[in-house]
Amino acid sequence: MNSKNYVDRNILFYYITQFLTSFLFFIPIYIAFQKNYLTLTQMGLLASVRYILMSLMELPTGVFADLWGRRISCTIGAFLDAFGLILIVLMPSSLWIIIGTLIRAVGESAMSGANTALIYDTLKENNREAEYVKVASKEGIIVQISLVISTLTGGFLYSINPTIPFLFTGISIFVSAFFYLNMKEPKIDTTKYSWTIYIQNTKSGVKELFKNTYTKYLSMYFLLVGGITWAWMTYSNLVFIDSMGFSESSQGVILSMFRIINAVIIGIFAVKFINFTKSHGAWVHPIIMGLGSLLALIPINVVGSLAILLLMSASSLRFNLLNKLTNEVFNSRHRATALSTLNLLSGIIYAIIVAASGPIMELTSPRWIYFFTGILPLPLIIFLVIKMKQNYNLNKSV
Numbered sequence: 001m002n003s004k005n006y007v008d009r010n011i012l013f014y015y016i017t018q019f020l021t022s023f024l025f026f027i028p029i030y031i032a033f034q035k036n037y038l039t040l041t042q043m044g045l046l047a048s049v050r051y052i053l054m055s056l057m058e059l060p061t062g063v064f065a066d067l068w069g070r071r072i073s074c075t076i077g078a079f080l081d082a083f084g085l086i087l088i089v090l091m092p093s094s095l096w097i098i099i100g101t102l103i104r105a106v107g108e109s110a111m112s113g114a115n116t117a118l119i120y121d122t123l124k125e126n127n128r129e130a131e132y133v134k135v136a137s138k139e140g141i142i143v144q145i146s147l148v149i150s151t152l153t154g155g156f157l158y159s160i161n162p163t164i165p166f167l168f169t170g171i172s173i174f175v176s177a178f179f180y181l182n183m184k185e186p187k188i189d190t191t192k193y194s195w196t197i198y199i200q201n202t203k204s205g206v207k208e209l210f211k212n213t214y215t216k217y218l219s220m221y222f223l224l225v226g227g228i229t230w231a232w233m234t235y236s237n238l239v240f241i242d243s244m245g246f247s248e249s250s251q252g253v254i255l256s257m258f259r260i261i262n263a264v265i266i267g268i269f270a271v272k273f274i275n276f277t278k279s280h281g282a283w284v285h286p287i288i289m290g291l292g293s294l295l296a297l298i299p300i301n302v303v304g305s306l307a308i309l310l311l312m313s314a315s316s317l318r319f320n321l322l323n324k325l326t327n328e329v330f331n332s333r334h335r336a337t338a339l340s341t342l343n344l345l346s347g348i349i350y351a352i353i354v355a356a357s358g359p360i361m362e363l364t365s366p367r368w369i370y371f372f373t374g375i376l377p378l379p380l381i382i383f384l385v386i387k388m389k390q391n392y393n394l395n396k397s398v
Helices: 003-021 030-034 040-056 058-068 070-090 094-111 114-125 129-160 164-181 195-209 213-243 248-280 284-296 301-329 335-363 366-375 378-395
Strands: none
Touching: 003 070, 003 114, 003 129, 003 164, 030 164, 030 213, 040 058, 040 094, 040 213, 040 335, 058 070, 058 094, 058 114, 070 094, 070 114, 070 164, 094 114, 114 129, 129 164, 129 248, 195 213, 195 335, 213 248, 213 284, 213 301, 213 335, 213 366, 213 378, 248 284, 248 301, 284 301, 284 366, 284 378, 301 366, 335 366
């Protein structure tokens, strides 16, 4: 196989794996499913522990990928992810939901990073790394298509049998393992993992985050907004829409429709949001977060649904807007490490929020979580916006 065919084949298989691993039929129904076995407090704690486990597994799985190859790491990761889902299907109970979820966390860690490194090194080995942005852009579209289809159909599958969405997702991810296995491993040398390098890189990333006044406020803004909106997207919004009394199939339709609307709005206005932020300050997120949180407190389903749309937009804009702002100011030599450190730290905020959300929602109502995570932090977020604006022109290029 000549080099061009091998690169094109790896790219094609990469697209297929991303499509298959994003076929998450359980998205609109996993809260309804887990409620049969776990309390909201237990769900939140499980989501928090899952994230912590994935963070702890980042280094060991990275070392494994270096020693045995990214192709093998992704293949084993996909098998583990699928195995965790099949356990939940075969033995639905609180114990096996927890075990299956934690096995999935290890599997996702084995794929995370290794899959993008595999395709990037494929391009780099053949002097085609300039194509990576194009490949990543197409991947994003493919993933969104897969998520819309699976979210739309997941609720209907649940009405047939509650375990079918997990079964179909498991089968889809299982099939992806064979595409990973049939990709060709590039021979290019890359940085090897070690605890020393890991700690050094983290220190460099933290220094980059706080290298001047502007980046200090920007980093704190990113941590708060990123952690809060991520918790909304993956946990709070799903509990909230389930509490409104919609059927599982209706939840799937609503969430998939909102995902499409969200993608269209961001696609049209992303550049305008960025230009507005540079001219007037980072007001887009606090405006959307504040308005969405206020609407969520109104006990009317139509209003609550509009709130979820806004809250989903706030989370999606994290990637389109916040990453643009951070990429602009971080030194290219430390950019990847700085962004990884930011994501790790915002993940700590996420873990705290989802762990605390369960008891709060059980004591009050799911809608009140937006008061504690959307309204109460708003003054601090606004303060950070003002300080960022005051220091932007002075420090953005430092």
